[in-house]
Amino acid sequence: METLTDNILAKTIRIRPKESHKGTYGRVCLVGGNDHFGGAILMATEASVYSGAGLNTTLTDPSNFVSLHSRLPEAMVADFTNRDELTDLVSAANTVVVGPGLGTDETSLKVLQAVFNTIAPGQTLIVDGSAITLISKHELKLPQAKLVFTPHQMEWQRLSGIQIADQTDEANETVRKQLGGIVVVKSHQTRIYTPTGSFLNTAGTPAQATGGMGDTLAGMIGGFTAQFANQTNAVLAAVYAHSAIADELARHQYVVLPTQIIHELPRYMHEHQH
Amino acid sequence: METLTDNILAKTIRIRPKESHKGTYGRVCLVGGNDHFGGAILMATEASVYSGAGLNTTLTDPSNFVSLHSRLPEAMVADFTNRDELTDLVSAANTVVVGPGLGTDETSLKVLQAVFNTIAPGQTLIVDGSAITLISKHELKLPQAKLVFTPHQMEWQRLSGIQIADQTDEANETVRKQLGGIVVVKSHQTRIYTPTGSFLNTAGTPAQATGGMGDTLAGMIGGFTAQFANQTNAVLAAVYAHSAIADELARHQYVVLPTQIIHELPRYMHEHQH
């Protein structure tokens, strides 16, 4: 298990080429946010936009449209229960983030299934939060895609069947191989299992222990995978940057809010591009 | 009567342990905000989030969902008239704050009674604003819980039956014993009556004399009691910090707005952790 350092940023965050346009930096669809957990998809979207994804569309409950635009006019919106629109938008995306604040009811399940039925092998799919719970609960078949799972330890227990106390690297890696893709097991020391090795994130601070951190990380992984070709490095760099920014802020703050991390992204990424 | 100093902060605001997660810092439910006084529950929630509570859910009139999320995607929302959801969320909380902007009509009363019927002895319940008025008006029986009352002097008159002119420490302490719990009688020099003694807050400034200060304090007490084990110290530290931050801001401001105090909390608490 390799410990992440800021080397992963230098390897990942490329200096942008002069001749480029917003399409160069990817299309991200963020799917989630029911009428109770709208804030989760707002934070995920804000994280994707501030990390530099070229075009961002949020598929959510319509009750979240106004709060999203009040904070972030840079994103587009669509109703996640409109199947035709979901199909069109998900198909056109480079990266899809599904789960933040999605909930676990009948509507949530239909939305998740629609995403799974639409996604194609060449696309990256970040599976977060409620989406992981739904997969476990309904034993959903996973789609063919570049999968990234971002469970916390309890969600990982549900998805992998491994009790938290038994979540050794070996056990985790075994299940990761069965699932395919990349698994980010979030805790105070997040571990990332990938086809090319396992990684430990020792950055991060207890000041981050507040609601919305996971949604923010999912959005950042969305933004990074949409922009940077090496998907494994993109995930690793997002995990590291998320914690490292929090460490910076925690030098002066007792608690670090997710939206405060988000707003540091453009500066932080500038300092670590290569 | 002991005068509060910043010693109470050092005794209360612990340096966060490295191995912790958002559950470590408590679940807070904030219940209030009808269709006229929605701002009150927004400020209470914002105060709880910025003071570092791990998870925050706002039970309010649905007309307040969008404005809450526009300001603060970190909080979750639910309709306070949905009895099942209220029961589930209140039951799962460590601390419940009830009253900011709740109003005093039939709906307000039903919401308050639902909270009283749900709360359990091990939970902390902050009773603020309209909730105090409703208790007095309808002579409601108080639930078994760790109670914290935060009346201003007129609300204390209603609740205790003691006229403002007669609110001596002795008289106040006598009623506090009957009520149980902690009583925070707010005025330009707030007095706090607790099972382990009475305290005087000499911090604070007339620049704070503006609507929303009480709602903000209630939210801070919510956030502090959810995080810090000693509930009496948590209340005292919140009262002191609320005024001390205002004193800092008033060095450069004629009026200090509640939301400005809130936004200083992460920095201020960092400087005073121990």
Place this chain on the structure above:
Amino acid sequence: METLTDNILAKTIRIRPKESHKGTYGRVCLVGGNDHFGGAILMATEASVYSGAGLNTTLTDPSNFVSLHSRLPEAMVADFTNRDELTDLVSAANTVVVGPGLGTDETSLKVLQAVFNTIAPGQTLIVDGSAITLISKHELKLPQAKLVFTPHQMEWQRLSGIQIADQTDEANETVRKQLGGIVVVKSHQTRIYTPTGSFLNTAGTPAQATGGMGDTLAGMIGGFTAQFANQTNAVLAAVYAHSAIADELARHQYVVLPTQIIHELPRYMHEHQH
């Protein structure tokens, strides 16, 4: 005609007494904002809150509640077409501001008439924007109150019957006497006619020539008259401070937005209290 200087601030903005509470600094009702011009009443309310009025309630079209709370949870809201609530709230106010974004249709007229029928001689009533147009158009009888009119030159022409070219100090003062109260004729050099003399405001900058400035001034006059006993000085100080803050900002800005002036009020008033 006397030219205003910052002396008017020192004479008006008192150092707040230690023993005081939000009631000490007045209750302001702000009435206006239809479904097209909601921004106007938002700015007026924000100006009143940031100038330090103790309690602020906005009576407006319900479509403006969410945007108001998104910006400013410190204010309370009510539907301006609810006659009973309007009567209760206006009766309880020290100062009422009517007109910003009110519009000039049938509903606007009814709201204005309800305010006129409710206001009492001891209260201050700021008559701004659409309210002035409605008075002229419908030849409304003015109520008994401490009246402050804040027309721009064209509105003053409508209200006074004096063509812009003929708006001499003598002519203006003659009509002011008939109307009673204070008249603020807004232009790039605003003139204020009062029972104790006329005043010229030479502060101000063309960077202020943008929509919303008048609404902001009306809200500031609301906040100042609610706090400071001498109503004439309160109006003069608000007019001067509004322009003087803009002058400060215009040293570094090509255009100065109303909300930027508002956010400087707490600092500016602190520097000029006495």
Place this chain on the structure above:
Amino acid sequence: METLTDNILAKTIRIRPKESHKGTYGRVCLVGGNDHFGGAILMATEASVYSGAGLNTTLTDPSNFVSLHSRLPEAMVADFTNRDELTDLVSAANTVVVGPGLGTDETSLKVLQAVFNTIAPGQTLIVDGSAITLISKHELKLPQAKLVFTPHQMEWQRLSGIQIADQTDEANETVRKQLGGIVVVKSHQTRIYTPTGSFLNTAGTPAQATGGMGDTLAGMIGGFTAQFANQTNAVLAAVYAHSAIADELARHQYVVLPTQIIHELPRYMHEHQH
């Protein structure tokens, strides 16, 4: 083809005359923003307001009113499907911006046609985004007005019939003459074709390659043409300033968001007025 420098700013951004009022700086109508792309018209409006236009009204889908006012109370709003209001507001404007987030469905088409049927030869009409697509798709007849087209290369292909690979200056200029007015062909090096010559913008940064940049530029052109008499210079100055501000921000940011550029406008224009 002449390369733009900051000379264009000095030639365009005039020091404001002392005796002026909001009418001096123009009335702008911004038309666009359906229920999916509301953020686009929010950014266009914000850009127009922050560039100093005197009065700004946004004609949009009513679902965007609240998010607009939450961000920007300085603008007025109207429903873009209300034909009478559209006619009145567009007629009264100096500059009309049509297209940002307008969409391309039946409603969008009707709104665009209503604008075309209302606009008069003396008015400036900025045709952006969806409006360009609609013209191409439905072969709409262009109205008599001071036209400014702001297509990106693909939209220009649709409008001009020239394939992207064949978009030489000569070919572009030929079609511009047929269309009349000014054409801004946006790419990483934007080219502007005008009756008095062609211009190349070498300012700008790949940090700008994110959604909403075009909407922001359209709003800035709206604000500049409303204020500055020479319409060609106004367009050139807006294009240059938009990129030059982004260049400044990109010294410290990996990605530059449209709303960040907007908020720099008052300072930047102050530094470059003459």
